[in-house]
Amino acid sequence: MEQRQSDDPNETRTPASANPKSVERPGNNQSASAKQSAEQPANGQPGNEQRRREASQRHTQQRDNRQPNNRSTNQRDEHQQNTRPERESKDAQSSDNGTNQRNERNAPRNERDRNQGQRDRQQTTERETNSPEPANRLQQSPESTARVDRDNAIVRExxxxxxxxxxxxxxxxxxxxxxxxxxxxxxxxxxxxxxxxxxxxxxxxxxxxxxxxxxxxxxxxxxxxxxxxxxxxxxxxxxxxxxxxxxxxxxxxxxxxxxxxxxxxxxxxxxxxxxxxxxxxxxxxxxxxxxxxxxxxxxxxxxxxxxxQDNLMFMVSEQLRVGVVTGHVPLGRVRQNVTRDRIAQKLTLMMQSLRQDFGIDKPKIAVLGLNPHAGEEGLLGNEEQEIIKPLIADWRNKGQLVFGPYPADGFFGTRAYTKFDAVLAMYHDQGLIPFKAIAFEEGVNFTAGxxxxxxxxxxxxxxxxxxxxxxxxxxxxxxxxxxVDVARHRKEFLELEANSLKKQPIDIK
Known part of the structure; x- marks a missing residue:
């Protein structure tokens, strides 16, 4: 769950991964002192640390088994050491010939997929082995956080x-x-x-x-x-x-x-x-x-x-989430569908999804205006003054972190979206054009609600x-x-909700 420290809309927030965060492996985020103390079990008996090390070894073995050649890390290292002299004795010409033979056997895209998967796993292993995990995960970049979370999910699953x-x-x-x-x-x-x-x-x-x-x-x-x-x-x-x-x-x-x-x-x-x-x-x-x-x-x-009755077209990626008030609606009918009730309904669906599907306890949402420059205080349209601003004020009075309305062009041009957990656009192209320009290859269309x-x-x-x-x-x-991540996270959320403490009436006699 993300931390919230201020209601300031200009506060810079590190975007969470589009995929909900997976459960950390045991021992990943212990401090150095905690690890040292855990390594000293009382009376010389095997303690929790030994069991954690055994569990970590099993997880590492499971992760390594994802390699296409099905060899564990130790087996690969031993194989590399045994064959290093042989490899070094080969001249550059034979190395080039070997490379050409491999390229002929495999399609270029298939070879790229295998190599990319190996590089990602090697980088993940090096991070876990050579550098301690930061105490505060919010200090990591969204890309590295998402990659580590996904690896943890795969190992756990x-x-x-x-x-x-x-x-x-x-x-x-x-x-x-x-x-x-x-x-x-x-x-x-x-x-x-x-x-x-x-x-x-x-x-x-x-x-x-x-x-x-x-x-x-x-x-x-x-x-x-x-x-x-x-x-x-x-x-x-x-x-x-x-x-x-x-x-x-x-x-x-x-x-x-x-x-x-x-x-x-x-x-x-x-x-x-x-x-x-x-x-x-x-x-x-x-x-x-x-x-x-x-x-x-x-x-x-x-x-x-x-x-x-309604759902939300929610475009999500590791760096940006965008929902729309009017989805597949002709542009000529957009204005009549931008109503106070409809905006409130979409905000509700977005808030609910961010909590139960993406693990954000108190979401921070930006709302875009309908007209150019968000209406210029009524000069270019009065929908912002009459509909959007009063609605946002009501939500803020209820303690919700909803801000706007923002002019769409400047909002995306200045990367203001990085300060929010999600963005609510008024119509299809207003939200999807910048989303696909920013996150086309990794973007996902998620149906919330x-x-x-x-x-x-x-x-x-x-x-x-x-x-x-x-x-x-x-x-x-x-x-x-x-x-996969949303389905798993939603199940966990529902379990927590079912097991949470409920307020019970007390009869005072």
Whole structure:
């Protein structure tokens, strides 16, 4: 949970990670003196410190097992020492030849993924071994904090008897959805933190695997969610696909119907409690339209399916969170939807989500104005004077840290968003244009205000690069990470709420 020290809107706040913080491993944030005292058990008997060291060794072994070659740290170090003289005896020419052979065996993107994962894990191990963790985690940068939190979550989950089951709907199979899903899940690299279940088509995914040269790992076909394997990436085929052909980059009615079939099957399992969270790949909002789907997007469809009056389109990343008052609404109808009640409803959903989904005890929120320059005190519009400012004043009087209204251009241009936990924009493009300019690759679309957890990448179908092996899977990976973290954090929050002390009336006789 983040600390709050002042109501000053100009107070600089270190942004929390977009993903909720995971539980620290035992012993990570002890002081040096505490560790020294713990290492001296009374009467020479094994104490808590010995047990902590044994637990730490087990966690380290579990983390090292995430390496693609399945060798532990000690095994790698011993192997490197034994082969160092042999390596040094080779000349530069043979080294170059070896490098070229490896590059020929592996696709450039696949090799980059393996190397990047190894570098991240080595950097994490060096930080844990060579430098003590700061006493105050708020002094760390958001990027390093998020990386350490994610590693802790993976280590903790590897030893957990129960992993979260994450559903992933295929989206429009002629867009980049299948590509970013396969790249995000390749080598089963997310098995340590969750069990992925793709709602799509085994035939379509295998064709993309051949097209993108992603054939060195296997998918598990499962007829139903009850028959999945927790050791593999699972695929549930959601429509008859015997004669299905893919046309990357083309809009077809068949792809739209298939996208809805995948979404509907995944939502059914989500409502039945068989999934812990749902990640949706991009759809085409035109070709998916039918008698059963008459919505402008995923968000509105899910609101109906889960019978909620309203939800919040919440764009999140490690450095910025943005919600919108009016989502998929034509610009000409934005003004009539910017009302006091609607703004208050979105603020309530944002406050609730920041607390239970992101672990922020007392959120600090910035509200943007509707008009240019936030209306210039009524010269460029009076919505700020008549609607937004009185509402913010009421919230402040109730002790909530809500500030504004701010002019959108200057607010993002001066990086004022770094002083807040989240930003509430008045309409879609006012919030999403700066968000995607700042955090496009790692941004995630999270639907707040529902009983179920749903995330998606912050990009669309990208037909222009579909099937060309050019799509970046980072946003899909972040969407899966966010789904896992929010689902876990929400469960912990609900458990704490259920076990919290309740006020009881006292009868005085």
């Amino acid at each position: 590897a030893g957990s008897p129960e992993r979260l089951v994450i559903g992933i709907s295929l989206g429009d199979y002629n867009g980049i959805g299948p590509e970013v899903i396969l790249k995000a899940l390749q080598y089963n690299r997310l098995q340590k933190i969750c069990t992925p279940v793709i709602y799509g088509s085994m035939r379509v995914l295998n064709r993309y695997r051949n097209l993108l040269n992603l054939k060195d790992w296997n998918l598990n076909g499962a007829p139903t969610i009850a028959q999945i394997s927790h050791k593999m990436t699972n695929v549930i085929t959601c429509w008859p696909d015997q004669n299905q052909d893919i046309q990357p980059g083309h809009v077809t009615a068949e792809a739209g119907q298939a996208a809805f079939a995948c979404l509907q099957r995944a939502v059914d399992d989500l409502k039945a409690g068989k999934l812990d969270a749902l990640v949706t790949a991009p759809i085409n909002k035109y070709n998916i339209q039918s008698e059963e789907f008459k919505f402008p997007g995923h968000t509105e469809y899910l609101a109906q399916e889960f019978d909620v 529902m009983a179920a957890v749903r995330t998606s990448p912050d990009h669309g179908t990208a037909y222009d690069i579909a099937g060309k092996n050019l799509a970046d899977e980072t946003s899909m990976l972040q969407a899966i990470y966010t789904a």
